[in-house]
Amino acid sequence: MGHFFFELKESLFISFRAIRANKIRTILTTLGIVIGVTSVVLMSTALKGMDIAFQDGVAALGSDNIYIDKWSWFDNTIPWWEVRNRKNLDLDEFKKFEELAKLPLAVSPTVWTNQTLKHKDRTLNFNMVTGTNHNYIQTTNLNFAEGRFFTQLESESSRNVVVLGSSVAESLFPRGGGLNQVITIKGRKFRVIGILEQQGSFIMGNFNPDNMAYIPIGVVFKYFHRSDFRSITFNVRAQNNAMLEETKEEAISIMRKIRGLTYDKENDFSINQQEGLLNNINQTTSVIKIAGYFITGLSLFVGAIGIMNIMFVSVKERTREIGIRKAIGAKRRTVLGQFLFESSVICLLGGFLGLAIAVLLSMVVNQFLPTSVQVDAVILAIVISIITGIVSGLAPAYTAAKLDPVDALRYE
Amino acid sequence: MNIINIEHIAKIYQVGSEEVHALADVSLKIDKNEYLAIMGPSGSGKSTLMNILGCLDTPTKGLYDFKGQNVSEMSDNELAKIRNREIGFVFQTFNLLPRSDALHNVELPLIYAGVPSYERKERAREALINVGLGDRIHHKPNELSGGQRQRVAVARALVTQPSIILADEPTGNLDSKTGEEIMLLFNEIHKQGNTIILVTHEEYIAKHAARIIRIRDGFIESDERVPERYIPQLKVQEEN
Numbered sequence: 046m047g048h049f050f051f052e053l054k055e056s057l058f059i060s061f062r063a064i065r066a067n068k069i070r071t072i073l074t075t076l077g078i079v080i081g082v083t084s085v086v087l088m089s090t091a092l093k094g095m096d097i098a099f100q101d102g103v104a105a106l107g108s109d110n111i112y113i114d115k116w117s118w119f120d121n122t123i124p125w126w127e128v129r130n131r132k133n134l135d136l137d138e139f140k141k142f143e144e145l146a147k148l149p150l151a152v153s154p155t156v157w158t159n160q161t162l163k164h165k166d167r168t169l170n171f172n173m174v175t176g177t178n179h180n181y182i183q184t185t186n187l188n189f190a191e192g193r194f195f196t197q198l199e200s201e202s203s204r205n206v207v208v209l210g211s212s213v214a215e216s217l218f219p220r221g222g223g224l225n226q227v228i229t230i231k232g233r234k235f236r237v238i239g240i241l242e243q244q245g246s247f248i249m250g251n252f253n254p255d256n257m258a259y260i261p262i263g264v265v266f267k268y269f270h271r272s273d274f275r276s277i278t279f280n281v282r283a284q285n286n287a288m289l290e291e292t293k294e295e296a297i298s299i300m301r302k303i304r305g306l307t308y309d310k311e312n313d314f315s316i317n318q319q320e321g322l323l324n325n326i327n328q329t330t331s332v333i334k335i336a337g338y339f340i341t342g343l344s345l346f347v348g349a350i351g352i353m354n355i356m357f358v359s360v361k362e363r364t365r366e367i368g369i370r371k372a373i374g375a376k377r378r379t380v381l382g383q384f385l386f387e388s389s390v391i392c393l394l395g396g397f398l399g400l401a402i403a404v405l406l407s408m409v410v411n412q413f414l415p416t417s418v419q420v421d422a423v424i425l426a427i428v429i430s431i432i433t434g435i436v437s438g439l440a441p442a443y444t445a446a447k448l449d450p451v452d453a454l455r456y457e
Numbered sequence: 458m459n460i461i462n463i464e465h466i467a468k469i470y471q472v473g474s475e476e477v478h479a480l481a482d483v484s485l486k487i488d489k490n491e492y493l494a495i496m497g498p499s500g501s502g503k504s505t506l507m508n509i510l511g512c513l514d515t516p517t518k519g520l521y522d523f524k525g526q527n528v529s530e531m532s533d534n535e536l537a538k539i540r541n542r543e544i545g546f547v548f549q550t551f552n553l554l555p556r557s558d559a560l561h562n563v564e565l566p567l568i569y570a571g572v573p574s575y576e577r578k579e580r581a582r583e584a585l586i587n588v589g590l591g592d593r594i595h596h597k598p599n600e601l602s603g604g605q606r607q608r609v610a611v612a613r614a615l616v617t618q619p620s621i622i623l624a625d626e627p628t629g630n631l632d633s634k635t636g637e638e639i640m641l642l643f644n645e646i647h648k649q650g651n652t653i654i655l656v657t658h659e660e661y662i663a664k665h666a667a668r669i670i671r672i673r674d675g676f677i678e679s680d681e682r683v684p685e686r687y688i689p690q691l692k693v694q695e696e697n
């Protein structure tokens with residue numbers, strides 16, 4: 046045991062001395078490892094950031110929600126023509142549903158439309174507008190920066206009031222003060238009664254509440270669309286996550302009842318959940334992951350070849366030293382260990398450098414994605430560096446270990 | 458008592474299609490506390506014999522018995538252990554680690570022997586003091602003269618208290634005065650009961666030993682006691 050420890054200490058000593066003697070060479074050789082580790086850390090960090098961003102997005106909309114819709118959002122096992130031929134969900138059905146559903150915390154109807162929003166010379170073309178009722182806010186986790194959501198009265202009497210997402214408000218009122226101002230939507234005047242807090246979940250794209258405007262659903266049908274042309278979506282929020290399944294079961298049976306479906310008929314509506322969205326996102330991220338790991342693997346491979354090369358050179362240069370060490374009692378495994386150790390130390394230095402660069406870069410990325418380098422990424426970087434060091438040092442170290450002491454001593 | 462007993466040792470190198478008999482047939486017994494010089498023309502096989510005696514190399518044929526152990530059949534690891542514990546090498550070209558200071562060079566065999574750090578440093582320092590380098594402990598080889606480097610090498614050979622010291626032309630790279638200083642050192646070591654085997658070209662260096670073996674073409678030509686051994690004396694210090 047003592048042996049091993051002393052030899053290890055000697056190996057460490059030798060490694061640092063060798064690295065110090067060849068600073069520039071060492072730095073150049075570790076470049077591959079630096080790049081590899083930087084990309085591995087950045088990638089795992091960015092992916093985690095994406096997950097978090099997405100989960101934030103889901104949380105803002107409410108992860109305890111189900112959405113009853115004509116369309117299935119993520120499931121494409123049902124042929125699209127069958128789905129297209131389904132009956133639209135309408136407000137009458139929603140009213141029946143609202144009456145019959147006992148389990149949900151809240152239910153609200155929503156319909157989407159793209160319209161031009163204007164305030165003075167500022168215009169937002171083709172902006173997503175959600176038509177809904179006063180209960181909508183209870184089916185989400187949205188918070189208000191200013192003002193309020195529309196009331197039951199405003200909703201039921203289809204008043205021209207609008208609630209703006211934070212980005213929409215910023216675009217129309219860059220200097221603030223949007224509350225109680227009047228904007229136009231497709232030329233109709235609406236009073237701004239509320240502005241939402243920023244959600245920051247870029248991942249939801251157009252459905253990001255930041256980019257949305259909310260008006261009473263009746264207004265949509267009054268001005269923008271014929272009600273029988275548009276299917277609406279029922280937002281249903283369960284009381285808590287544990288109740289989600291039950292709430293879903295109840296929703297299905299109520300819908301079947303409303304639609305008058307006999308037991309032998311398939312559902313002619315779809316129940317959508319965030320889970321589907323999650324699966325969808327996971328598919329996307331796994332493609333990114335594979336590409337990322339491929340690039341990382343490639344740069345680590347190139348790095349390992351570089352280290353292997355330089356270790357061979359190092360063994361050659363130090364042939365005489367190896368001979369001396371063997372002559373005074375270094376065993377094969379001692380020499381083997383020494384060179385393996387050295388390549389690991391070089392890789393580890395590269396790994397730490399890569400880690401440092403990754404931390405700096407992740408601060409830049411943090412401007413777009415909520416990222417920060419986590420402990421597991423640090424451990425990953427260290428483990429990868431050591432493994433690369435051992436793998437790339439193996440062949441050169443073995444060459445050194447099996448050198449014949451007499452030949453090595455004679456080497457010029 | 459024999460420390461070393463070799464019988465009909467041969468070392469044959471294959472160079473292309475030709476066989477080179479570096480050692481053809483050598484038998485030799487060496488006792489404890491002997492002081493032996495090996496002489497012979499260049500290429501006669503002196504270094505080859507030394508390497509085999511020092512367990513750096515294994516013979517192609519023959520038997521090598523070191524302190525009752527059959528070395529010819531040992532594994533690499535066992536040979537490394539013998540080299541570490543039982544043998545102290547001194548080379549013509551010093552063979553010190555260039556980037557390490559004197560202390561670390563002398564310490565090295567003790568590291569491989571698994572001696573704890575504190576004891577190691579103590580023993581290495583003592584060995585350096587014994588060869589007269591107490592004030593050069595932290596000098597690197599390139600900060601030392603040739604004679605001083607060879608002293609470091611002698612200290613390194615002695616630090617493990619080996620059974621034999623093997624020196625292959627230890628004065629070959631030194632001027633005669635410095636060489637004489639090293640020979641004085643060897644004489645001291647021998648007086649303390651150590652066994653020394655020395656390879657040399659120089660007749661007057663060989664005269665320091667008590668026994669001279671002459672090799673030619675891989676055979677032992679003669680093996681004689683030295684009738685009038687030269688005992689080096691401590692020089693008066695006025696030269697400095």
Ligand SMILES: Nc1ncnc2c1ncn2[C@@H]1O[C@H](COP(=O)(O)OP(=O)(O)OP(=O)(O)O)[C@@H](O)[C@H]1O
Nearest residue numbers: 470472477478479498499500501502503504505506
């Ligand atoms: N690795 C080798 N391969 C082939 N031949 C070798 C090898 N090592 C030594 N020899 C040959 O063996 C013979 C003896 O070599 P050795 O080094 O023992 O001579 P030496 O007596 O020490 O000579 P010198 O006085 O010049 O040091 C020489 O002819 C040499 O060419």
Ligand SMILES: [Mg+2]
Nearest residue numbers: 503504505625
């Ligand atoms: Mg020789």
